[in-house]
Amino acid sequence: MNKLAGAVFSLFVIALCSQSTVRAEPSAELIARAKKDGRVTWYTDLIVNQIVRPLSEAFEAKYGVKLDYARGDSQDNLLKALNEIRAGRPVGDLVSVTTGMHSLIEIGAARRYVSEGVSLIPAHFRDPKGFWVAPNYFVMTPAVNTTMVKPQDIPKTYDDLLDPKWRGRMVWKPNDMSGAPGFIANVLLSMGEDKGMDYLRKLSGQNITSVQASARAILNQVIAGEYPMALQVFNHHAVLSAAVGAPSQWVPLSPAAVTVSQVALIQGSPRQAAAELLVEFLISKEGQAIYQKSGYFPTHPDVPAPWPELSPTGGKYTANVIDPEIITRDLEKWNGIFKTMFR
Amino acid sequence: MVFEQVSAGQKPRAKARGNLFAHRLEQKTIISAVVGLILAVLVLPPLYFLFIGAVTVDEGGQTRYTLERFVMLLSQRGILISTFNSFVFAIGSALLSLLIGGLAAWLVERTNAPLKSLTYLTNVIALGTPYVLYTSAWLLLLARSGPINTWYRQLSGETGVIINVYGMGGMILIEGLLWSPLVFLLLGATLRNFNPALEEAARMSGATTWGTIRRVTLPLSMPAILALSMLVFIRTVEAFEVPALVGLPGRVHVLTTDIYEMMHRTMPPDIGSASALSLILLFIVGALLFWYSRLTRNAEKFATVTGKSFRPNQIDLGAWRPLAGFALAFYFFLLIVLPAFILVWASLLPFYQTFRSQAFPLLTLDNYRAVLNSPRYISLLINTLLIAFATASAVMLITAISAWLTVRKAPGARVLDNLGTAPLVFPGIVLGVGVMQFFLQVPVGIYGTIWIIVWALVINYLPYGVRYSYAGMIQLHRELEEAASAAGATPFTGFRRIVFPLLTPSLIAGWLFIFLLATRVLSLPVLLSGPSSQTMAVAMFDLWGNGQGPELAALGLMWSLSMTCIAVVFYLVAQRGGGLQRA
Numbered sequence: 006m007n008k009l010a011g012a013v014f015s016l017f018v019i020a021l022c023s024q025s026t027v028r029a030e031p032s033a034e035l036i037a038r039a040k041k042d043g044r045v046t047w048y049t050d051l052i053v054n055q056i057v058r059p060l061s062e063a064f065e066a067k068y069g070v071k072l073d074y075a076r077g078d079s080q081d082n083l084l085k086a087l088n089e090i091r092a093g094r095p096v097g098d099l100v101s102v103t104t105g106m107h108s109l110i111e112i113g114a115a116r117r118y119v120s121e122g123v124s125l126i127p128a129h130f131r132d133p134k135g136f137w138v139a140p141n142y143f144v145m146t147p148a149v150n151t152t153m154v155k156p157q158d159i160p161k162t163y164d165d166l167l168d169p170k171w172r173g174r175m176v177w178k179p180n181d182m183s184g185a186p187g188f189i190a191n192v193l194l195s196m197g198e199d200k201g202m203d204y205l206r207k208l209s210g211q212n213i214t215s216v217q218a219s220a221r222a223i224l225n226q227v228i229a230g231e232y233p234m235a236l237q238v239f240n241h242h243a244v245l246s247a248a249v250g251a252p253s254q255w256v257p258l259s260p261a262a263v264t265v266s267q268v269a270l271i272q273g274s275p276r277q278a279a280a281e282l283l284v285e286f287l288i289s290k291e292g293q294a295i296y297q298k299s300g301y302f303p304t305h306p307d308v309p310a311p312w313p314e315l316s317p318t319g320g321k322y323t324a325n326v327i328d329p330e331i332i333t334r335d336l337e338k339w340n341g342i343f344k345t346m347f348r
Numbered sequence: 349m350v351f352e353q354v355s356a357g358q359k360p361r362a363k364a365r366g367n368l369f370a371h372r373l374e375q376k377t378i379i380s381a382v383v384g385l386i387l388a389v390l391v392l393p394p395l396y397f398l399f400i401g402a403v404t405v406d407e408g409g410q411t412r413y414t415l416e417r418f419v420m421l422l423s424q425r426g427i428l429i430s431t432f433n434s435f436v437f438a439i440g441s442a443l444l445s446l447l448i449g450g451l452a453a454w455l456v457e458r459t460n461a462p463l464k465s466l467t468y469l470t471n472v473i474a475l476g477t478p479y480v481l482y483t484s485a486w487l488l489l490l491a492r493s494g495p496i497n498t499w500y501r502q503l504s505g506e507t508g509v510i511i512n513v514y515g516m517g518g519m520i521l522i523e524g525l526l527w528s529p530l531v532f533l534l535l536g537a538t539l540r541n542f543n544p545a546l547e548e549a550a551r552m553s554g555a556t557t558w559g560t561i562r563r564v565t566l567p568l569s570m571p572a573i574l575a576l577s578m579l580v581f582i583r584t585v586e587a588f589e590v591p592a593l594v595g596l597p598g599r600v601h602v603l604t605t606d607i608y609e610m611m612h613r614t615m616p617p618d619i620g621s622a623s624a625l626s627l628i629l630l631f632i633v634g635a636l637l638f639w640y641s642r643l644t645r646n647a648e649k650f651a652t653v654t655g656k657s658f659r660p661n662q663i664d665l666g667a668w669r670p671l672a673g674f675a676l677a678f679y680f681f682l683l684i685v686l687p688a689f690i691l692v693w694a695s696l697l698p699f700y701q702t703f704r705s706q707a708f709p710l711l712t713l714d715n716y717r718a719v720l721n722s723p724r725y726i727s728l729l730i731n732t733l734l735i736a737f738a739t740a741s742a743v744m745l746i747t748a749i750s751a752w753l754t755v756r757k758a759p760g761a762r763v764l765d766n767l768g769t770a771p772l773v774f775p776g777i778v779l780g781v782g783v784m785q786f787f788l789q790v791p792v793g794i795y796g797t798i799w800i801i802v803w804a805l806v807i808n809y810l811p812y813g814v815r816y817s818y819a820g821m822i823q824l825h826r827e828l829e830e831a832a833s834a835a836g837a838t839p840f841t842g843f844r845r846i847v848f849p850l851l852t853p854s855l856i857a858g859w860l861f862i863f864l865l866a867t868r869v870l871s872l873p874v875l876l877s878g879p880s881s882q883t884m885a886v887a888m889f890d891l892w893g894n895g896q897g898p899e900l901a902a903l904g905l906m907w908s909l910s911m912t913c914i915a916v917v918f919y920l921v922a923q924r925g926g927g928l929q930r931a
Contacts, residue, residue, distance in 0.1 A: 046879055053890055054722070073879030076890060081875055084619075084781065092788030096796055096878070179596065217592035217605070225897055229700050230493035250710065251699040348599075 031122070031285040036068060038278035044071035045279035048082040048100040051266070056299040063295055064286050070279050079104050079181075086271060090114045098280035101268045103143070104182060107333040109269060110136050116270040116277070122285045129326050130265055130304040137329075139265035140287040141301045144315065144324060145187055147256040148224055148243040153233040163192070163258055166236075167207050176214045176223055176232040182264045182327065183220040185213075185347060186339035188237045190332070191262035193339075194325055202342075209346040228253050237262070241300055241315055255315075257322040264327055265304075376839045380758045383750050387767035390807050394774060394782025398630075401623035401781075417624035426601065434602040437519055437591065438584035442577050444524025449531030450573070452679050456532075457539035458565070459663045461672035463680070469912070470680045471529035475861065476911030477687075478868040478885060479526070480892050481904040483589050485687035486522045487513065488694065495690070495703045514598035523590045525683065527580050533861050534579070534812075537854045538572035538819045547663075557663055572819050578636060579815055582772050585629065603629070619781055630773040688905070695901035715902035725887070725903075732884040733914075735798050735873075736866035739805040740859045746806075747813030748855055751821040752847050756829075768814040771807045779804060780875035796878030804872045809862045816861065820854025821847070860915055867911060 039045075051057050053076050061072040077085070079102035086109060089095045100109070109115040117135040131138040147166075149159055160166055166175070178184035193201035214232060216223055224238045228251045243255035268287065270280050286292045293303035297311050310316035317324035405412045421427060455461040456468070474482070488494055490513035500510040512518070546568065550560045566573075588604045596605060607622050665672050694700050696711045719725065750768050754761045771779070783804040787795045794800045824847060832842040848855075873883045884907060891900040 053887075054724075058724075075877060075879045075882070076886070077875070084875065085784070088781070088784050088788055092785070094788055094791065094795075176597075214597050215599075217596050219892075222892065222897075225700060226491075229488075229491070230702060231491050246699055249698045251701075348601075 030289075031120075031282055035278060035282055035285070039068060039070050039276075039282035042070065042276035042279035044073060045098045045276050045283050046096060046274075047072060047074045047283065048085055048097040049074050049076055050079050050082055050101055050103060051076070056296065056301055059295050059299060060287065060292065063291070064283060067286070067291075068282060070282065072283065083108060086114065087112070090271070090273075095271050095274045097271055098274040098276050099268055099270050099283060101266055103264055103266055104332060104336070106137055106267045106269060106329055109271075114272050116272045116274075118270050118281060118284060120281075120285065122288055125306070126288055126304050127306060129328070132267075132329075137267040137269040138284065138288060139267050139304050140292065141296050141303055142263050142265045142326070143183070144240045144302065144317065145183060145191075145220075145237050145262040145264065146240045146258060147234055147236050148227060148238050148240070149234045149254055149256060150227050150230060150232075151252040151254050153230060153252075159254070159256055160234075160258065163196075163204065167204075167211065171211055171234065173212045173214075174233045175211060175236050176216055176226065176234070177236040178218060178220060178223055179215040179343060179348070180217075180340075182262070182332065183239070184237055185215065185343045186336060187262050187264065187327070189339045189342050190327055190335065191260065191325055194327065194331070195260050205342065205346060213347060215347070224253065241302070241312065244312060244315060245300060259322040259324075261317065261322060261324040262327055263317065263324045264332075265329065267329060376753065376756070376758045377760075379749065379840060380753050380760050380764065383746065383753060384760055384764055384767065386746060387750065387764060387810075390803070390810070391767050391770050393786040394779050394807065395770065397782040397785050398623045398626055398774070398778055401619050401778075402627050403624075405620065417621050418628070421621065421624055421628065427603075427606065430601045430603050430606050433516070433595075433600055434585050434604070436516060437523070437587075437595075437602055438581045440516070440520035441523035441527060441584045441587075442580040444520060445527035445531045445580055446573070446577060448524065448679070449528035450535055452528070452676060453532045453535040453539055454565075455672050455676060457536050459665050459672060461665060461669060461676060463673050463676040466680050467532075467676050469916070470683050471532045472860075472864070472915040473908060473912045474529040474683045475533070475864040476867065476915060477908045478888055478904055479589055480888060481691065481900065481908075482526060482687060483522060483593055484892070484897070485691050486525065487593060488690045488700070489686060490518065490522075493702050498702050498704070512598075514594060516595070516598075516600050518598070519590050519594045519600065522594055523584055523587060526590070527584070528679075529683065530861070531576060531580065533857055534576050534815060534819070535569075535572060537816055537857045538569060538823070540853060560663075571822060575815055575819065579772070579811065582636070585632075588776075619778070622778055626773060626778050634773075691901045691905055694898050695905055697898050700897050715899045716906070718899055719903045719906060725884075728882055728884045728887050731798055731881060732867050735801050735805065735883060736863045738799075738802045739809060739866040740863040742802070742806050743809045743813035743862050744817070744855050744859045747810060747817040747858075748821075748848065748851055749843070751814060751817035752843050752851075754818065755821040755824075756826060765814070765818075768810050772811045774808070776808070776869075776872055779808060780872050783807070783872075784876060796881065798877075798881040801873050801876050801881060801883070804876055805866050805869065808869070808872065809865065812862055812865070813858055816854050816858030817851065820851045824850055860918060864911060864915065 047057075049057055053074070057074050057076065061074060064070065064072050075085075075097075082097075082100050082102055083105050086095070086097055086100045089097065090112070106115070115136045118138075119135040123131060123135070123138050126138055126140075130142065147160065158170070160168075160171075177188060180186065182190070189205060192204055195201075196204055213236065216226065218226075220235075220238045221242055223235050224242050224246070226232055227235045227238075228246055234256075238255075240255040240257075240261070243253040246253045268284060270277070270284065274280060288305060290305060290308060293305040293308040296303040297308055300311050302310050302316055310318060313319040314321055402417060403413055403415065405414055405416075452467055452471075456464045490496060490511055492509050492512075496511055497509040501507065504510075513522075547560050547564050550564045551557070555563065586604060591600070591602045591605045595602060603625065607625050690703070693703055695715050696713070697707065698710055698712060698714065701707050747768060750764045754765045758764075774782070783800065784795075787800055787803075794803065828846050828850070829839070829842040832846050833839070837845065868885055873881075873886050877883060877886060888900055888904060888907075891897075891903065
């Protein structure tokens with residue numbers, strides 16, 4: 006990963022760089038060993054009925070290896086994995102999180118894995134040391150309730166959020182990259198420390214409401230009319246809701262924040278070959294097409310976003326991929342800023 | 349106390365009893381030791397991990413002992429405000445739920461008020477409704493965009509709100525309503541087994557109905573009411589959902605939301621600080637429990653079920669009867685009709701919006717179809733029912749014996765009572781981590797199965813079982829067992845053939861109560877469930893987090909309906925079997 010402090014990546018530039026032609030299939034030998042394992046256990050933070058189940062059905066059908074999954078938030082998954090490893094009895098074979106992967110890597114609980122398949126994923130979507138790879142990413146932007154906000158009032162720049170008319174009318178969640186800390190991170194990384202802090206100080210005067218719920222539930226409150234605008238939600242959620250008639254619209258402020266969903270293998274887990282095969286499947290074109298079909302942004306350069314205009318690669322807006330290493334380093338700082346200025 | 353003179357069974361002389369029952373006391377000691385061991389194995393490991401977690405720091409594989417977390421916590425700005433808020437919130441919610449649930453329980457159990465079956469049903473349905481569903485239903489009703497505020501705006505032409513739910517008032521209101529059914533069921537067990545002879549005596553001596561309530565019923569119910577207040581107070585101090593969803597948007601912080609923030613600020617979650625704060629809570633709760641146990645030291649004063657036969661009598665409300673009926677109807681309206689109305693509305697929409705005529709064309713049954721067409725819910729259903737059944741049965745069995753030993757002051761009784769009540773201090777996630785670590789280090793092969801969830805839930809619900817069993821037991825005078833003993837029965841036979849049957853109404857009520865709670869609990873299954881041991885609450889949480897509120901409403905309504913059916917069938921069967929004859 007780029008070692009420049011505070012490094013940010015402009016996605017659409019990178020996406021233009023590579024159109025791979027290499028076909029990477031898992032070796033027959035890996036498949037044979039995985040079949041011998043028979044099953045694999047995945048601690049995932051992805052939503053079961055949206056994406057995990059279609060992935061598991063396709064994986065089982067293709068390889069005849071049973072995929073057991075247990076769904077929890079990043080915190081739950083890490084707790085489980087860390088405790089199992091500390092007790093010397095890993096049960097999970099692989100784990101996915103959006104925040105906190107470093108705590109697995111630091112205690113030597115993540116297993117390095119590099120392969121031809123992994124190398125096809127753009128560099129900013131995988132760990133340079135091979136500890137994790139991201140099969141998908143999330144784009145975080147504001148979204149508005151279209152019955153409460155007139156088209157001409159929808160903000161076009163970050164400065165528009167400082168307009169007094171928004172005072173007391175915006176909402177976010179207080180934790181994680183899909184909440185206030187993610188928004189703060191994006192502001193500081195894109196505007197720089199001084200200008201960014203200055204902006205945040207002004208924003209804190211806007212009296213933003215914090216609601217302890219998932220980003221999706223926050224958007225639902227906006228749709229229900231509880232608040233006119235959410236500051237940090239998944240942009241494709243607003244589109245999915247609008248498709249069934251909900252009064253929701255995402256707001257393409259540049260740069261938007263992008264976070265990645267990281268998958269890592271567990272050191273010393275009972276079914277290592279099957280775990281490797283699952284990683285290969287998740288990042289294969291076939292697996293990536295399932296992500297795409299389920300409304301998630303795939304990372305494979307050959308598999309386009311489900312709605313091209315929603316992705317920063319569509320050229321409508323720019324985005325920062327917020328590097329997991331920077332999250333590790335600065336999460337505490339962003340939380341502190343939230344606590345002192347917005348709580 | 350008035351009652352001591354009236355109580356039929358005077359204490360037999362201790363000396364005589366000592367000679368007569370010496371060898372039988374030994375049996376009690378053995379039972380006491382066995383139950384104590386079971387409780388210790390359940391409760392102590394998580395306590396141990398709580399303590400170790402709070403005072404150790406892992407630095408590159410080296411373990412260091414420290415009190416720095418306590419220093420950090422106690423010196424933190426805002427922690428005093430949060431503590432104060434927690435107390436206000438807990439006292440307010442406890443009072444409100446005692447008032448609402450207690451009044452309903454008294455009307456149903458002790459008066460000739462109409463609509464009793466409806467009130468029972470109200471509480472059973474309310475208890476079978478998952479927390480996240482109930483809280484969000486109330487938020488939908490009272491929110492800025494909810495029907496009440498919307499109608500207010502339409503009628504008044506104002507742009508503001510008539511009710512601002514986000515704040516301390518809203519928190520207390522919703523939490524108080526959530527606890528009312530639990531208070532109803534817990535207090536009902538006490539009131540139901542109440543010997544009316546004392547009240548009759550009072551009234552025959554010329555006391556008015558109100559005077560009887562004030563001078564006989566209330567003082568006699570005091571231990572149960574105090575125990576219940578303590579329970580609700582402690583659980584509310586630990587409550588998380590309502591403070592998070594209702595308090596935080598209004599910038600009201602309490603200790604649990606502070607813990608939550610603490611756990612989510614760092615990765616991996618800072619279990620150490622959470623454990624330290626739990627220990628501080630433990631200290632506060634311990635002090636309260638100590639104070640409480642001093643208050644109720646002479647439990648025998650409160651025994652009302654003695655060797656004399658008794659029939660529950662009911663206070664004739666006379667001209668007040670219609671008003672009581674109205675109050676119970678309102679209780680039903682408040683706890684069931686209003687939330688159900690908004691949930692049915694939500695379940696018929698493709699996405700949630702407030703109740704208004706423009707949304708009528710959108711109404712659809714798609715959410716119900718989605719739920720019914722998903723085969724996954726079958727295995728979740730089986731897991732959930734199995735877990736709840738096993739949990740409720742184990743808790744009531746252990747606590748019935750333990751309450752008997754405690755009330756009869758068997759050797760080590762105080763220890764049993766304290767062990768059974770100790771789990772009150774565990775916030776869900778801390779208990780979950782403790783149980784997980786225990787089974788990872790003691791490999792007996794239940795990690796990742798539903799049985800680890802049962803284990804954790806048994807610990808979690810022990811205090812409820814204790815309260816139910818204790819409330820029932822405290823009213824059984826020892827003269828019944830002494831009669832059995834004089835006739836040659838061992839203490840355990842006395843327990844099995846006399847105490848247990850007499851306790852049955854309390855035990856069944858407790859079983860049902862824990863069964864329903866166990867079907868809807870979330871925090872422990874989320875952490876402890878493996879791939880093949882998922883539960884319904886976890887699935888519901890997924891739906892909530894995933895923004896499928898309408899599908900959640902549909903699933904939740906069907907789920908609550910089936911839980912209600914199960915509860916009603918169970919209730920009828922138990923009644924036919926004679927267990928609830930006096931209910």
